[in-house]
Amino acid sequence: MKVNYNLDQNFMKTLTVLYVEDEDETRKQLTDFISRSVGTLITAVNGVEGLAAFKRHAPDIVITDILMPQMDGLSMAAEILQIAPSLPVIVVTAFEQTDYLVRAINIGIDKYVTKPFNSYLLFERLLECARRLRAEQQLKLQHQREIQEEWSKHNATIASLAGDMAHDYKNLIQTILGYASLVNNKLAPDGEGSQYHEKISKCCAEAEVLGQMLRILGNDYEYLSSSGPVMPCIRTAIDQVLGGTPIVFSCDYPEDLPDTRFSEQLMQLVFSGLATNAVEAMPDGGELLLTAGVVEITEDDVVPLAPGVYLHITMVDSGVGISPEVLPKIFDPNFSTKQRSGKVGVGLSLALCRTAIMKSGGIISAESNPGNGSRFKVWLPTGV
Secondary structure (H helix, E strand, C coil), rough: CCHHHHHHHHHHCCEEEEEEECCCCHHHHHHHHHHHCCEEEEEEECCHHHHHHHHHHHEEEEECCCCCCCCCCHHHHHHHHHCCCCCCCCCEEEEECCCHHHHHHHHHHEEEEECCCCHHHHHHHHHHHHHHHHHHHHHHHHHHHHHHHHHHHHHHHHHHHHHHHHHHHHHHHHHHHHHHHHHHHHHCCCCCHHHHHHHHHHHHHHHHHHHHHHHHHCCCCCCCCCECCCHHHHHHHHHHHCCCCCCCEECCCCCCCCEEEECCCHHHHHHHHHHHHHHHCCCCCCEEEEEEEEEECCCCCCCCCEEEEEEEEEEEEEECCCCCCCCCHHHCCCCCCCCCCCCCCCCCCHHHHHHHHHHCCCEEEECCCCCCCCCEEEEEECCC
């Protein structure tokens, strides 16, 4: 395979790296060096902090010293690799610590650098990791494109059916409400029949919510869009869902994010849906982190989007996660792991999220490790 160092270096600048080192001076020197080559650098002073930082930020690469207080680097790496078996981990060791190298190999670590540091060697190790990750991303992109093509083939049929159903559905609901109103006019105001009328009206209102879902899936939903900052709308939608729950919600994004053209209705639908999923994944409480930043997509990037500048929004929860068997199906219409109940729209939530994001010119994806939460990523085009 031909090596393209420019692409590898550019890709490395999009990655998040976790660096764990207990020696202050060493950490400071390496932080300055590493931060010039990667997208985001997160540091920790021991294995306990490093493991917590990994669970919170899900970095792409981990660099760790071995001998540290509280938890050594190899014990931390072993726990990390239990969560993410294919994650690249670079260990830092002295020449005489051969027993630690054997232990590192047994854990599954195949890259190391020795003290005193050779900056060029560390850069090469990082570049090797980036090259491997880029190759994996390209394979994922190819798979995503195949799924996208397959999804597009039957999406037109689904949209047509949903649109026709939504139209007939709306007419039926209006007819039911009309006749119910006529009947109610002939009933005693405080009689038992009036109570039945109220129940009919309530059921029709819930049915209208389902009809709205069908119209969105069927490309028959009219919505207004405007240009401006989208994050306040997103935060409001999430706050409304999380209110009264034991979930700790935090945000991490710059205030000067560029404007985008979006529909407030669609964004509320998407992020209230994602927040609802997070609540269901954390019934006893947990953490939900919302981050956002700006990314520039080029023709060489492994994201199925047209080149341009996008908002990259991520929601990470600490819930039960999604199994590998279920993960590829979660955006399919009418797929759900929940028991059928009286709640309308069960099985449509994430399908609607995907449709709404695509209507906004972006894409949505999901990642998860069972038992270690889920991560939903959204790309939205910037500009007006």
